Amino acid sequence: MSRSHLTAGGALLLAVVLYISAATQEAEAAYQFPRLLAICMIIIALGMLIAAWRRMPEGGHTAATNISWDKLWPAFAVLVIYLGIMEFVGFYISSLVVFFVLSTLYGPRLDLAPARLTRLVGTALAFMGVLYVIFAVFLRVQTPRGLLF
Amino acid sequence: MDFIQYFPQVLTPENLFVLIAGTVGGLLLGAVPGLSPTMAVALLIPFTFHMEPAPGLILLGALYTSTVAGGAISAILINIPGAPANVATGLDGHPMARQGRAKEALHYCFISSFIGGVIGIVVLILFTPLLAELALRFGFSEMFWIAILGVTVIGTLASGSVLKGLFAGVVGLWLSTIGYSPVLGEARFHFSEHLTGGINIVAALIGLFAIPQVLSMLENAGATGGQMYALEKHSLWASIKTTLKRVRALTVGTVTGAIVGIVPGAGGQIAALLAYDQTRKLSPHPERFGKGDPDGVICAESANNAMVGPSLIPLLTLSVPGSPTAAVLLGGLLIHGLFPGQDLFTIHAKVTWTFIDSLLLGQLLMLIFGLYISGFARFVMRVPNYFMAAAITVLAVFGTYSIQNSYSDVLVMMVLGISMYFGGKFGFSPAPVVLGIILGPIAETNYLQGKLIAESSDGLVPYFFTGTINLIVISLCVISIGYSIYSELKASWRRRQAA
Numbered sequence: 001m002s003r004s005h006l007t008a009g010g011a012l013l014l015a016v017v018l019y020i021s022a023a024t025q026e027a028e029a030a031y032q033f034p035r036l037l038a039i040c041m042i043i044i045a046l047g048m049l050i051a052a053w054r055r056m057p058e059g060g061h062t063a064a065t066n067i068s069w070d071k072l073w074p075a076f077a078v079l080v081i082y083l084g085i086m087e088f089v090g091f092y093i094s095s096l097v098v099f100f101v102l103s104t105l106y107g108p109r110l111d112l113a114p115a116r117l118t119r120l121v122g123t124a125l126a127f128m129g130v131l132y133v134i135f136a137v138f139l140r141v142q143t144p145r146g147l148l149f
Numbered sequence: 150m151d152f153i154q155y156f157p158q159v160l161t162p163e164n165l166f167v168l169i170a171g172t173v174g175g176l177l178l179g180a181v182p183g184l185s186p187t188m189a190v191a192l193l194i195p196f197t198f199h200m201e202p203a204p205g206l207i208l209l210g211a212l213y214t215s216t217v218a219g220g221a222i223s224a225i226l227i228n229i230p231g232a233p234a235n236v237a238t239g240l241d242g243h244p245m246a247r248q249g250r251a252k253e254a255l256h257y258c259f260i261s262s263f264i265g266g267v268i269g270i271v272v273l274i275l276f277t278p279l280l281a282e283l284a285l286r287f288g289f290s291e292m293f294w295i296a297i298l299g300v301t302v303i304g305t306l307a308s309g310s311v312l313k314g315l316f317a318g319v320v321g322l323w324l325s326t327i328g329y330s331p332v333l334g335e336a337r338f339h340f341s342e343h344l345t346g347g348i349n350i351v352a353a354l355i356g357l358f359a360i361p362q363v364l365s366m367l368e369n370a371g372a373t374g375g376q377m378y379a380l381e382k383h384s385l386w387a388s389i390k391t392t393l394k395r396v397r398a399l400t401v402g403t404v405t406g407a408i409v410g411i412v413p414g415a416g417g418q419i420a421a422l423l424a425y426d427q428t429r430k431l432s433p434h435p436e437r438f439g440k441g442d443p444d445g446v447i448c449a450e451s452a453n454n455a456m457v458g459p460s461l462i463p464l465l466t467l468s469v470p471g472s473p474t475a476a477v478l479l480g481g482l483l484i485h486g487l488f489p490g491q492d493l494f495t496i497h498a499k500v501t502w503t504f505i506d507s508l509l510l511g512q513l514l515m516l517i518f519g520l521y522i523s524g525f526a527r528f529v530m531r532v533p534n535y536f537m538a539a540a541i542t543v544l545a546v547f548g549t550y551s552i553q554n555s556y557s558d559v560l561v562m563m564v565l566g567i568s569m570y571f572g573g574k575f576g577f578s579p580a581p582v583v584l585g586i587i588l589g590p591i592a593e594t595n596y597l598q599g600k601l602i603a604e605s606s607d608g609l610v611p612y613f614f615t616g617t618i619n620l621i622v623i624s625l626c627v628i629s630i631g632y633s634i635y636s637e638l639k640a641s642w643r644r645r646q647a648a
Contacts, residue, residue: 032597082546
């Protein structure tokens, strides 16, 4: 089964789930439009399945590409932790840490030499400093403060 | 003449400062490969929320205009387009740089962008009030079909696959139904406490455009840019004279850009590539294209800037954006409480015409600053992907939180963004999803209200499927789907023949 079949099958499954979630609600009138949309999605997904079965090749940027899990799992972990600690630690401190961690993990090589680490910390501090001046001082945008800052 | 009456508003210190900052910032951001105009505008929308409507829109408009022009800098110097709209520019711009004519190419780029951009804004000024008056004749059924047209066109033209584009558009429409029914007020799809307020448009914009780009940058964090060529000395006056003599390239580029701009969903990439193709076919020396012919740079850049003004015509009058970036600008209008239609030119005339006039002045500033900061942009282009990704992540979270001081918005933004990243790997595009989320409430409200009227009169089918405007809009939907399917089938048949 090719990637096109999987994509079309996944789209059909999603459309059916959305239809069921809209069709099984008590307030029928409020779910009229979502049900209509889910039916449209089912029709389009069936069209995708037919196109996949007829083996119509995909060109250009719609062709499915592989996911580099080994490169990206640290990024996903960092994003999840960022969301988890932001409200407890505070926006600026957590953002500073995330900026530093992402720059270190995805730099040209995982190099923990003091000179490079100092440069990365300095860049992170400079970036957050500029953000603070523009948004907290000039635009007065509120951010989660948490325990720290 | 409203555009003359409100022009002095652009020259107030606050508005002028914002216009200059937006132009310079846009040129530098546009030069960074991977930071598209759409993403740059999406990231900055939350911050304009804290500004008055006029300077906020001026900033977004300046960014829209100058990021498109700035993207040509990296296309010419390192053969990596800063935006999809600059792909055609690099076809002749980079060969010119390899021949030691980088500065000459940049001159042609900004001069032709200026000429195309000014003509595009003039088209915007002339046609927008006319279409705004026509929009008064639109009832519930007409507005419903206009919303569907917007999703249909951007789904078919801005995506490579018709079916995936349409599916993404309908998913966007469905996402807009989360929260509360706009007519009946019933709660819907409250799967989590974070969804009780529905999906905030700006959070969705940022998540769908910025987060997938962050993940792509981190995937390619180790990649290095191509060789960068130095800037030689070249007379600006000679470049101006040469550009003005290339009448064919300028005309084809500008006219193509203006027409493509009005077509909902098309965008700068289509305008530039179409103009490039037509100019090459009409040239007495087509064999010179791709080898450093100035006509290649001039037609592409005049087209992608001439597209900017007309892409705002259907946006400001009918809520149907003329390009993916204009779709994001619609979000910027809505958060300032400005709804497309006749009201923009009556109740909010001052803000609207100040914004339009700023686009005109912005073309001149883009020319002046573009010519002189191209050299500095070389340093910005060398910022490593991992720094850009980290910076965009922080800006995305910051911007999303600042809309409503809501952590739920940040969560929704991140979930949508990661989902879109995976969707992109399976060939789905974010632009139709975004437009679906924006136009969903318009489509649903007009559908339900139209249905109420239809049920008490002639019935659903006569109400929604008869009437001149309804039939024209439905025909446009069918034509855009039909044409895109035909193009795909033709391309598929050609690939099979070649194989």
